[in-house]
Amino acid sequence: MAMGGIDLLGLQFKALLKKNLILSLRNKRSTFIQLFSSLFFIFLLFGIDRATNAQNGNTTTYEDIRDPKPLVAPAVPACENKYFVRLPCYDFVWSGNESRTVDRIVRAIRENNPGRPIPDSKVKSFRTTGDVDEWLFNNPMHVPGALHFRELNGSVISYGLQTNSTGMRRRGQYEDPTLKFQIPLQLAAEREIARSLIGDPNFGWTVEFKEFAHPAEDDFSVLATVGPIFFLAIAMFSFVFEIGSLVSEKELKLRQAMTMMGLLDSAYWLSWLTWEGFMTLISSLFIVLFGMMFQFDFFLNNSFAVLFFVFFLFQLNMVGFAFMLSSFISKSSAATTIDLSHLLQIVTSAGFPYSHTFSRTLQNIWSLFPPNLLAEALNLLSEATNTPQDIGVSWSRRTECAPNDDECIITINDIYIWLVATFFVWFVLAIYFDNIIPNASGVRRPVFYFLMPGYWTGKGGKEEEGGICSCIYSAPPVEHNTPDDEDVLQEENLVKTQAREGIVDQNVAVQIRGLAKTYHGTRSCSCCCKWKKTAPYHAVKGLWVNLAKDQLFCLLGPNGAGKTTAINCLTGITPVTSGDTLIYGNSVRSSVGMSNIRKIIGVCPQFDILWNALSGQEHIELFANVKGLPTSIIDSVVEKSLAEVRLTEAAKVRAGSYSGGMRRRLSVAVALLGDPKMVILDEPTTGMDPISRRHVWDIIERAKRGRVIVLTTHSMEEADVLSDRIGIMVKGRLNCLGTSIRLKSRFGTGFIANVSFTGSNNGLNPPDGDAADTTYQQESVKQFFRNHLDVEPKEENRNYMTFVIPHDREKLLTNFFKELEEREQEFGIADIQLGLTTLEEVFLNIARQAELESAAAEGRLVTLTITSGASVQIPVGARFVGIPGTESAENPRGIMVEVYWEQDDSGTLCISGHSAEIPLPNNAQPMVSPPNTWNCFSRRAPVRGVVIDPNDSVTPTS
Numbered sequence: 001m002a003m004g005g006i007d008l009l010g011l012q013f014k015a016l017l018k019k020n021l022i023l024s025l026r027n028k029r030s031t032f033i034q035l036f037s038s039l040f041f042i043f044l045l046f047g048i049d050r051a052t053n054a055q056n057g058n059t060t061t062y063e064d065i066r067d068p069k070p071l072v073a074p075a076v077p078a079c080e081n082k083y084f085v086r087l088p089c090y091d092f093v094w095s096g097n098e099s100r101t102v103d104r105i106v107r108a109i110r111e112n113n114p115g116r117p118i119p120d121s122k123v124k125s126f127r128t129t130g131d132v133d134e135w136l137f138n139n140p141m142h143v144p145g146a147l148h149f150r151e152l153n154g155s156v157i158s159y160g161l162q163t164n165s166t167g168m169r170r171r172g173q174y175e176d177p178t179l180k181f182q183i184p185l186q187l188a189a190e191r192e193i194a195r196s197l198i199g200d201p202n203f204g205w206t207v208e209f210k211e212f213a214h215p216a217e218d219d220f221s222v223l224a225t226v227g228p229i230f231f232l233a234i235a236m237f238s239f240v241f242e243i244g245s246l247v248s249e250k251e252l253k254l255r256q257a258m259t260m261m262g263l264l265d266s267a268y269w270l271s272w273l274t275w276e277g278f279m280t281l282i283s284s285l286f287i288v289l290f291g292m293m294f295q296f297d298f299f300l301n302n303s304f305a306v307l308f309f310v311f312f313l314f315q316l317n318m319v320g321f322a323f324m325l326s327s328f329i330s331k332s333s334a335a336t337t338i339d340l341s342h343l344l345q346i347v348t349s350a351g352f353p354y355s356h357t358f359s360r361t362l363q364n365i366w367s368l369f370p371p372n373l374l375a376e377a378l379n380l381l382s383e384a385t386n387t388p389q390d391i392g393v394s395w396s397r398r399t400e401c402a403p404n405d406d407e408c409i410i411t412i413n414d415i416y417i418w419l420v421a422t423f424f425v426w427f428v429l430a431i432y433f434d435n436i437i438p439n440a441s442g443v444r445r446p447v448f449y450f451l452m453p454g455y456w457t458g459k460g461g462k463e464e465e466g467g468i469c470s471c472i473y474s475a476p477p478v479e480h481n482t483p484d485d486e487d488v489l490q491e492e493n494l495v496k497t498q499a500r501e502g503i504v505d506q507n508v509a510v511q512i513r514g515l516a517k518t519y520h521g522t523r524s525c526s527c528c529c530k531w532k533k534t535a536p537y538h539a540v541k542g543l544w545v546n547l548a549k550d551q552l553f554c555l556l557g558p559n560g561a562g563k564t565t566a567i568n569c570l571t572g573i574t575p576v577t578s579g580d581t582l583i584y585g586n587s588v589r590s591s592v593g594m595s596n597i598r599k600i601i602g603v604c605p606q607f608d609i610l611w612n613a614l615s616g617q618e619h620i621e622l623f624a625n626v627k628g629l630p631t632s633i634i635d636s637v638v639e640k641s642l643a644e645v646r647l648t649e650a651a652k653v654r655a656g657s658y659s660g661g662m663r664r665r666l667s668v669a670v671a672l673l674g675d676p677k678m679v680i681l682d683e684p685t686t687g688m689d690p691i692s693r694r695h696v697w698d699i700i701e702r703a704k705r706g707r708v709i710v711l712t713t714h715s716m717e718e719a720d721v722l723s724d725r726i727g728i729m730v731k732g733r734l735n736c737l738g739t740s741i742r743l744k745s746r747f748g749t750g751f752i753a754n755v756s757f758t759g760s761n762n763g764l765n766p767p768d769g770d771a772a773d774t775t776y777q778q779e780s781v782k783q784f785f786r787n788h789l790d791v792e793p794k795e796e797n798r799n800y801m802t803f804v805i806p807h808d809r810e811k812l813l814t815n816f817f818k819e820l821e822e823r824e825q826e827f828g829i830a831d832i833q834l835g836l837t838t839l840e841e842v843f844l845n846i847a848r849q850a851e852l853e854s855a856a857a858e859g860r861l862v863t864l865t866i867t868s869g870a871s872v873q874i875p876v877g878a879r880f881v882g883i884p885g886t887e888s889a890e891n892p893r894g895i896m897v898e899v900y901w902e903q904d905d906s907g908t909l910c911i912s913g914h915s916a917e918i919p920l921p922n923n924a925q926p927m928v929s930p931p932n933t934w935n936c937f938s939r940r941a942p943v944r945g946v947v948i949d950p951n952d953s954v955t956p957t958s
């Protein structure tokens, strides 16, 4: 039913594009910022442009001056007209006030100032120039200029002039101190000195000042100066969002889930490229249109096409750059990408060496960094529109030197070529790094994978693990231990024989042949150049199992047993270390086999792999397309799938607002899509309420037909209800295998009898009154069990009693229950239920046994501290322990305790308590224990407790 090749690529491409469109529409804020941030930044540029123009208000620098206006005999201005003056102010100050001639000259300057006699209060006199300097120092900004006179003799008067020469701008006005203060003061001083010396108060001359006729200087271009940073900022929004989307799909293992379901890498990259290309196109159009809207000459006078391609190709280039960088980022937190974008901006603002002072090589290196090309393009285009008369760059002139570009190192067309070429470089590198940098499961391709013929023919290109900068050192091979359990051994032998002799059993869907997985130890150089080494870990140590068609195989085991690892090996998420698995004849070790397997499996991973912004319906549609279901049936498949998991009503609700149970149900529906021949369900009912759980059990039960299902769960009830066969794994090994009944009968403690009471006396004579009736009957029943089966109740209350009857008493049961039934009335029994022990008990027994065996094999010891304060070291799991050094006259053999053990979350046995201390009985014998070993770092060997053989008649009182 599913398709392949180009058709599949097209289908997946369309589905992923639709997903990106929906995600963008749902993520309104980021889409809005991506498209319209240009409006904000161009508005800012507009503001800066206006402010700069206003600052240059009365300067003629940026105007063509053909007929300059003369400044005729300017008067000394009032000090209040100066910019940044402090009041009270003086029009000028002067020194030399000991000379009467000078005093007269200054008075004349004041009185003869053209158009404005200066009042006496607006000048200040001093004796020497030093006095003036001291006053100026202590009273800054209170006067625009100072005159210094010295009468040398009757016919010679020298004078000096002092002004604050700093040019000032205020509210768009420019103040030139030379023209405004110095020259008028100089003219007035010279005029009055001349009049005084000649003795003619009307003597005078006319002086005119004119600036040069000059063409307008290059206007300050906001776009060329701050434009690159601003346009880079616009592109940075898209850049950050692009990296964020790619990385979060990787981080949330969404991409891995799609790959597991058969997603082609080509469809993935093509869909992202097309979507981001489209967003970039719209955003670039908006930049040019907004620029035109704000009437920038830059946007009006350069060709629309030239401008559009500059922004479009630059942003597209940044998309490729973002794709490449996304491989190096493992967390989608905005901080990383924002830091990155800051770095880009700092580099961009550092300078652009497109000038003859820099070598061609340096320019080429510089051009590899896309923001530099943008900066240069903006520079060329703004120079080409410097004045209203400049014609800008037209489309046909893009290959020529831009107008006003004197150096002509690079043309707009060269910039296009650089942007397109580097875009392809980034994109190819993005795909390369995506392959060689470890994915979310730590799997990657070899660094030179593209040189391997197998990669191109689809027959090899094997994956490996570990970072590219860390070296993997070979792990010791897994030792093969012959299984202790007869059923596991029998299965192993069967699979081995079938594999060796090439026997194909038509009933077998999956054949697991010695599957082993070792997570390699790595050595990597951390900061401070210290080698960090992690030890290899054998997570799965050789599984040999046949999984039959139409059956559900349940893999149980404590946390960390290796269930998920085994499943990941089957789905190809993790490469196997040794052994193999054939799924419907396809090997998980070959690329071709794996790509065939992906077409026939459905997976519900341990964690929900869903997009919060997509609805249930959209998820099913997406995965149906990824699996290549024909378009014509997708609607009916979606409807059926949602109905099956009871999500029809919530079909259009986003998965982000689903409850935990609903999310799991959606994941189960995704796993069952497209009628897969093998379904893997890793803890599918976690977090579900009992009603939903039973409903999902029904779905799984129905789904068994025509396929093989592998299920892992921590619910023993679930395993009991659904499984056809159960395997319990502990520490990477299969410890038992069989149907639920077989496991219970082999590993359970026996049978469980529940006896419930009516609560009335039916014949026995109680010693006293009604209240004691029930107690009396219960005691009688206890006695009956004790006498016939030698068992005590495990649980009891007024209404019922529970007895656990060991297997070895099975033969006595028929007669026992017959007699019990006959005496039901006499004992006041309402009902008797007999059943096998639970699967949970089997599980606990197996886990405990495995832990005891591994502790014994490793010779693991723990410290027991008894109530009296003594501490001894005892082997893990030891039950009766004698305490050395407690021998006394009263207890000649010393004392002992019974140690109680419990398993923690990871199955490790730890001491939960101990019984009261009791004298060690005479007949108790110590078990043979390994000799005390000295620890070379400790002064004394720790005291070892004496483990007592439980087969001796030790009856501790608890």
Ligand SMILES: Nc1ncnc2c1ncn2[C@@H]1O[C@H](COP(=O)(O)OP(=O)(O)OP(=O)(O)O)[C@@H](O)[C@H]1O
Pocket: 441, 442, 519, 537, 539, 557, 558, 559, 560, 561, 562, 563, 564, 565, 566, 606
């Ligand atoms: N990528 C890895 N690198 C190193 N060790 C790993 C890696 N993945 C898993 N392990 C280790 O392998 C062991 C088996 O893990 P796995 O997830 O298969 O257990 P599990 O049986 O599925 O447990 P659970 O019931 O908690 O899901 C664990 O001790 C785990 O720490």
